[in-house]
Amino acid sequence: MKFGGIMRSATLALVILFLGFSAPSFADDLEEVVAAADATAGAQQFRQCSACHTVDEGGANRVGPNLWGILGRDVGAVEGFRYSRTLSGAEDSWSLETLNAFIENPRAARPGTTMSFPGVRNETRRLDVLAYLATLGTPQVESE
Ligand code: HEC
Numbered sequence: 001m002k003f004g005g006i007m008r009s010a011t012l013a014l015v016i017l018f019l020g021f022s023a024p025s026f027a028d029d030l031e032e033v034v035a036a037a038d039a040t041a042g043a044q045q046f047r048q049c050s051a052c053h054t055v056d057e058g059g060a061n062r063v064g065p066n067l068w069g070i071l072g073r074d075v076g077a078v079e080g081f082r083y084s085r086t087l088s089g090a091e092d093s094w095s096l097e098t099l100n101a102f103i104e105n106p107r108a109a110r111p112g113t114t115m116s117f118p119g120v121r122n123e124t125r126r127l128d129v130l131a132y133l134a135t136l137g138t139p140q141v142e143s144e
Pocket residue numbers: 046048049050051052053063064065067070074075076077078082083084085086087088094099102103112113114115116117120129
């Protein structure tokens with residue numbers, strides 16, 4: 001029937017719109033979704049990282065380097081920490097995009113990394129972790 005067809009197309013269009021807006025695959029979108037994510041939940045998620053990472057300013061390196069100010073920091077930049085060649089030789093810095101990819105799947109994002117952690121594949125949890133990391137000394141994600 002005609003009406004049913006229109007309803008189906010309308011629903012389909014809405015779904016496509018929704019997917020388009022919710023996919024954090026573009027830089028601007030990522031900034032927005034991270035700003036809207038839950039940093040407090042991210043702090044809880046971070047417990048799985050804190051066996052290896054401290055987050056306080058000037059905090060100690062453990063199995064992994066201290067992560068204070070990680071957003072915007074040069075990759076592999078903590079003095080005195082023995083990074084893999086992959087990270088010590090990297091010439092970029094940690095943006096939301098590069099952090100997102102690394103935390104999702106460390107070895108795929110930085111082949112050769114010694115961070116033996118499988119990654120946070122769940123997108124909501126990962127965005128929450130990013131929101132939390134963004135609170136660590138570099139308030140670059142604007143909350144709008
Ligand atoms: C089993 C220990 C371990 C766990 C758990 C772990 N990491 Fe790491 N992490 C490391 C190591 C080791 C490195 C250094 C990797 C290298 O040099 O290749 C690292 C490096 C990093 C870096 C790059 C730091 C820099 O100075 O460039 C980030 C960011 C990071 N980890 C975030 C996280 C987050 C977020 C989690 C939790 C979701 C996490 N890590 C869980 C061990 C760990």
